[in-house]
Amino acid sequence: MADLRNNFVGIRSPNPFWLASAPPTDKAYNVIRAFEAGWGGVVWKTLGLDPHVVNVSSRYGAVQWNGQRIAGLNNIELITDRPLQVNLAEIRQVKRDWPDRAMIVSLMVPCDEESWKYILPMVEDTGCDAVELNFGCPHGMSERGMGSAVGQVPEYVEQVARWVKQHSRLPCIVKLTPNITDIRHSARAAFRGGADAVSLINTINSIVSVDLDLMAPTPTVDGKGTHGGYCGPAVKPIALNMVAEIARDAETRNLPISAIGGIGTWRDAAEFMALGAGNVQVCTAAMHYGFRIVDDMIAGLSNWMDEKGYRTLEDFRGRAVPNVTDWKFLNLKYDIKALIDQDKCIKCGLCHIACEDTAHQAITREKDGKRHFEVVNGECVGCNLCMHVCPVDSCISMVRVDEGGYANWTTHPNNPAAVKEPA
Amino acid sequence: MSRKDLADIASGRLSAQQLAQNFDDVSPPLDRQSALIAAQRCYYCYDAPCIQACPTGIDIPSFIRRITTDNLRGAAQDILGANVLGGMCARVCPTEILCEGSCVRNTGESQPVEIGALQRYATDWVFDTNVTLFDRAPATGKRVAIVGAGPAGLSCAHTLARLGHDVTLFDAKPKPGGLNEYGIAEYKVLEFAAREIEWLLSIGGIAWQGGQALGENLHLSSLCNDYDAVFLGLGLAGVNALGIDGENLAGVRNAVDFIADLRQCDDFSQMPVGRRVVVIGGGNTAIDAAVQSRKLGAESVTLVYRRGSASMSATWAEQEFAKTQGVNVIEWAQPRRILGSAGAVEAIEFEYTQLDADGRLLGSGDVLRLAADTVLKAIGQVLLAPRADGDASALLEVDKGRIVVNAEFETSVRGVWAGGDCVGGKVDLTVQAVEDGKQAARSMHARLGNGGQGNG
Ligand SMILES: Cc1cc2nc3c(=O)[nH]c(=O)nc-3n(C[C@H](O)[C@H](O)[C@H](O)COP(=O)(O)OP(=O)(O)OC[C@H]3O[C@@H](n4cnc5c(N)ncnc54)[C@H](O)[C@@H]3O)c2cc1C
Ligand SMILES: Cc1cc2nc3c(=O)[nH]c(=O)nc-3n(C[C@H](O)[C@H](O)[C@H](O)COP(=O)(O)O)c2cc1C
Ligand code: SF4
Ligand code: SF4
Ligand code: SF4
Numbered sequence: 001m002a003d004l005r006n007n008f009v010g011i012r013s014p015n016p017f018w019l020a021s022a023p024p025t026d027k028a029y030n031v032i033r034a035f036e037a038g039w040g041g042v043v044w045k046t047l048g049l050d051p052h053v054v055n056v057s058s059r060y061g062a063v064q065w066n067g068q069r070i071a072g073l074n075n076i077e078l079i080t081d082r083p084l085q086v087n088l089a090e091i092r093q094v095k096r097d098w099p100d101r102a103m104i105v106s107l108m109v110p111c112d113e114e115s116w117k118y119i120l121p122m123v124e125d126t127g128c129d130a131v132e133l134n135f136g137c138p139h140g141m142s143e144r145g146m147g148s149a150v151g152q153v154p155e156y157v158e159q160v161a162r163w164v165k166q167h168s169r170l171p172c173i174v175k176l177t178p179n180i181t182d183i184r185h186s187a188r189a190a191f192r193g194g195a196d197a198v199s200l201i202n203t204i205n206s207i208v209s210v211d212l213d214l215m216a217p218t219p220t221v222d223g224k225g226t227h228g229g230y231c232g233p234a235v236k237p238i239a240l241n242m243v244a245e246i247a248r249d250a251e252t253r254n255l256p257i258s259a260i261g262g263i264g265t266w267r268d269a270a271e272f273m274a275l276g277a278g279n280v281q282v283c284t285a286a287m288h289y290g291f292r293i294v295d296d297m298i299a300g301l302s303n304w305m306d307e308k309g310y311r312t313l314e315d316f317r318g319r320a321v322p323n324v325t326d327w328k329f330l331n332l333k334y335d336i337k338a339l340i341d342q343d344k345c346i347k348c349g350l351c352h353i354a355c356e357d358t359a360h361q362a363i364t365r366e367k368d369g370k371r372h373f374e375v376v377n378g379e380c381v382g383c384n385l386c387m388h389v390c391p392v393d394s395c396i397s398m399v400r401v402d403e404g405g406y407a408n409w410t411t412h413p414n415n416p417a418a419v420k421e422p423a
Numbered sequence: 424m425s426r427k428d429l430a431d432i433a434s435g436r437l438s439a440q441q442l443a444q445n446f447d448d449v450s451p452p453l454d455r456q457s458a459l460i461a462a463q464r465c466y467y468c469y470d471a472p473c474i475q476a477c478p479t480g481i482d483i484p485s486f487i488r489r490i491t492t493d494n495l496r497g498a499a500q501d502i503l504g505a506n507v508l509g510g511m512c513a514r515v516c517p518t519e520i521l522c523e524g525s526c527v528r529n530t531g532e533s534q535p536v537e538i539g540a541l542q543r544y545a546t547d548w549v550f551d552t553n554v555t556l557f558d559r560a561p562a563t564g565k566r567v568a569i570v571g572a573g574p575a576g577l578s579c580a581h582t583l584a585r586l587g588h589d590v591t592l593f594d595a596k597p598k599p600g601g602l603n604e605y606g607i608a609e610y611k612v613l614e615f616a617a618r619e620i621e622w623l624l625s626i627g628g629i630a631w632q633g634g635q636a637l638g639e640n641l642h643l644s645s646l647c648n649d650y651d652a653v654f655l656g657l658g659l660a661g662v663n664a665l666g667i668d669g670e671n672l673a674g675v676r677n678a679v680d681f682i683a684d685l686r687q688c689d690d691f692s693q694m695p696v697g698r699r700v701v702v703i704g705g706g707n708t709a710i711d712a713a714v715q716s717r718k719l720g721a722e723s724v725t726l727v728y729r730r731g732s733a734s735m736s737a738t739w740a741e742q743e744f745a746k747t748q749g750v751n752v753i754e755w756a757q758p759r760r761i762l763g764s765a766g767a768v769e770a771i772e773f774e775y776t777q778l779d780a781d782g783r784l785l786g787s788g789d790v791l792r793l794a795a796d797t798v799l800k801a802i803g804q805v806l807l808a809p810r811a812d813g814d815a816s817a818l819l820e821v822d823k824g825r826i827v828v829n830a831e832f833e834t835s836v837r838g839v840w841a842g843g844d845c846v847g848g849k850v851d852l853t854v855q856a857v858e859d860g861k862q863a864a865r866s867m868h869a870r871l872g873n874g875g876q877g878n879g
Contacts (some may be wrong), residue, residue: 066463066491067463346527346528346530347527349471350469365470371470
């Protein structure tokens with residue numbers, strides 16, 4: 001049996017599945033239920049200074065796609081709306097009762113040294129394992145100069161990380177906002193400030209839909225809406241790329257990453273960890289289905305690791321990072337063609353029309369007066385579009401046809417900046 | 424036939440509640456959630472095989488996609504634009520041999536997209552909200568007579584009215600609809616037929632004239648004189664006789680008459696039905712008569728067909744349905760004589776059959792006798808060609824019991840078109856009749872538009 005135990009910057013948990021700072025980790029009641037269900041750790045819902053914030057009614061919007069009720073979720077909630085001392089007392093008690101689980105406290109206070117100096121000792125006193133700095137929340141709090149308003153300025157990120165390391169002995173995880181142009185700048189800033197790790201992504205600024213009767217964005221609060229934070233399955237690809245960018249950056253390649261964004265299954269988790277993440281955090285999937293999903297995440301990851309012969313998480317962590325490269329290094333000699341398995345083909349014509357209208361006119365639609373779909377190898381460029389639109393599993397496969405060799409753009413004659421030798 | 428004479432034929436066999444349940448919608452409508460789930464199963468095929476398999480060529484992937492975007496008006500326009508009785512067809516089409524039968528999702532999954540149910544979902548919206556979907560083109564001043572207000576006639580009338588022509592719709596019956604009103608099984612259509620026709624006629628330009636029987640109080644030659652064109656959608660108004668002894672005994676009926684009575688009956692507890700019913704035939708009519716006899720409370724219903732089930736014109740799905748309703752099916756037996764006493768049927772004798780080496784049906788000599796108080800004959804409907812009334816009708820060419828038409832649905836009489844069951848080009852189905860009526864209307868329009876007249 002695979003060993004799922006996780007050691008993330010010295011924080012130990014029985015598995016790499018943590019709940020992200022959000023409603024699922026809002027109070028002792030939820031967190032105890034999560035631990036009972038088997039979650040390895042939690043990042044407690046973000047704490048702030050008293051007086052605590054207030055929330056509005058009508059807080060979530062969802063993108064439904066093709067029968068999926070929540071392909072993406074958007075929220076306009078703020079940080080915890082409970083008094084600081086109540087949260088701290090609960091954190092202390094839960095950590096005492098569940099010593100083997102990771103207890104991370106998320107924090108968001110004004111961007112001045114005094115505030116951090118004030119809150120950190122109280123947090124440390126709960127016995128928690130680490131703090132996570134919420135520099136990500138893109139709505140509400142950012143209007144008050146916190147959350148993503150800090151996360152979007154690398155100098156602030158660095159400064160606050162430094163304060164936190166000065167005034168606390170706890171490991172410090174900086175949670176990054178994706179609402180920037182290049183995630184590497186924020187990650188490098190956290191690294192320079194002395195952060196022990198980064199976690200990402202927080203939610204993406206969004207309007208999920210417009211109510212065409214009310215003529216207002218959703219969720220609608222008495223006729224008005226505001227931009228909110230987007231998360232759930234739809235954001236996973238964005239998070240994967242950002243994690244990969246940090247994992248392969250010269251400056252931050254050794255900076256531990258706790259991956260977040262659209263994770264709901266063991267496979268999602270394995271993908272993030274293959275791209276270098278030390279563990280993962282989950283929010284929307286738990287909000288959609290409840291805490292019990294961790295069950296399959298544990299069993300699924302373990303079974304997959306057994307199948308692949310990975311004993312510990314470290315055995316596969318980061319294995320995909322060396323294979324993430326720049327476009328210019330991709331092998332231009334590599335050539336594949338689509339191949340339709342005629343026994344599996346149900347003759348829906350989707351591959352034909354996709355290739356005909358929007359790709360390379362490489363799939364015929366008729367043979368001897370009958371519906372028949374076949375690839376014309378001479379026209380096929382190997383784009384994979386038909387394979388993706390085909391509704392039948394493994395009906396279209398991509399077959400390698402080149403004769404080997406390697407050449408890339410850096411030396412290509414069409415490249416005005418080509419060098420003489422392959423890079 | 425008084426109840427005293429025929430004690431075994433009685434009404435009120437079941438409680439009102441049971442009857443209501445038995446005749447309730449056989450496939451209830453989808454709600455929005457289930458419609459969306461069903462619609463999302465459609466792959467939106469290119470040049471979709473389901474469209475080819477629909478006699479009216481409804482753009483099925485398009486209307487289903489419109490359902491998924493909550494564009495129900497658009498979905499209904501797709502459907503009713505191609506098939507103005509798309510609401511009825513959604514209920515009565517044997518989809519297993521039409522659109523759904525050729526859905527690509529049968530391959531691999533044996534579970535087609537529920538096209539019929541989705542079609543009903545989209546069209547129900549029209550009748551529930553009573554919207555107008557189609558406008559009429561500017562008046563052309565042309566007048567067209569349509570005889571027969573079944574699916575073929577109605578479809579022809581609506582198509583012509585949309586194109587700006589003025590239509591008079593004649594029928595021998597007091598109500599329009601043809602078999603939609605008098606034939607289709609109750610549990611498939613409930614109150615729908617009349618509602619649909621009301622909506623169809625609301626386009627305007629169609630004058631309804633009931634009680635007008637061609638060959639009796641209506642004559643083809645005068646119609647040809649009085650109108651710019653004529654369309655005949657006469658259906659098959661006659662029935663085949665068995666031609667055996669005892670056919671005139673009380674309790675022996677045409678299945679279509681039994682069904683028509685049922686469809687016109689407001690209170691099923693007043694509808695008489697036998698205790699032991701034998702139905703002869705293997706088509707829609709036989710199945711529907713058998714099933715509805717059971718639903719009225721007949722103790723035993725036996726459907727007897729002279730060949731094997733594969734030769735029945737009722738589809739496999741309909742045969743299965745009949746069995747689930749408790750209909751006993753006997754194959755390979757043909758009726759020989761009907762026995763009775765005191766003028767009423769008591770039993771019917773069949774002879775078993777088999778095919779000889781040349782595929783001819785032969786009696787085997789073995790006899791099967793079934794006790795019966797009711798025998799329903801459903802061995803086929805036939806054309807009742809209008810009685811010759813001078814020039815025009817005399818010229819109407821009929822071959823093998825159907826009116827002869829060309830590819831444009833023109834009959835041998837100049838200015839007279841025909842379609843639906845009375846021409847019987849393809850299959851005798853509602854949807855085919857609708858298509859015939861539509862194509863004939865287009866042909867008439869083309870002819871009328873060319874300055875000329877249908878009637879030269
Ligand atoms: C019992 C039964 C069940 C059926 N079930 C189904 C089913 O489930 N699904 C399906 O697709 N099809 C079914 N069919 C077949 C379908 O009903 C017919 O194919 C369809 O109705 C044919 O339409 P039509 O317009 O050609 O003729 P009809 O519907 O028969 O209409 C013909 C009209 O012409 C009128 N008429 C006839 N002669 C004259 C005259 N001389 N003068 C004036 N008017 C005249 C009649 O009164 C009638 O109103 C069924 C048929 C029967 C008999
Ligand atoms: C309702 C809601 C409230 C959230 N509140 C916080 C918060 O207080 N602090 C924080 O750091 N992130 C917060 N998040 C962001 C999540 O922790 C997480 O980063 C994001 O949802 C992406 O992960 P997911 O795709 O698994 O949901 C919140 C998310 C949601 C949906
Ligand atoms: S891989 Fe691309 S180019 Fe080739 S057949 Fe498929 S869609 Fe067309
Ligand atoms: S998309 Fe797939 S199933 Fe459909 S026609 Fe093409 S190969 Fe066949
Ligand atoms: S064949 Fe089936 S899946 Fe394809 S368009 Fe028609 S209904 Fe949809």
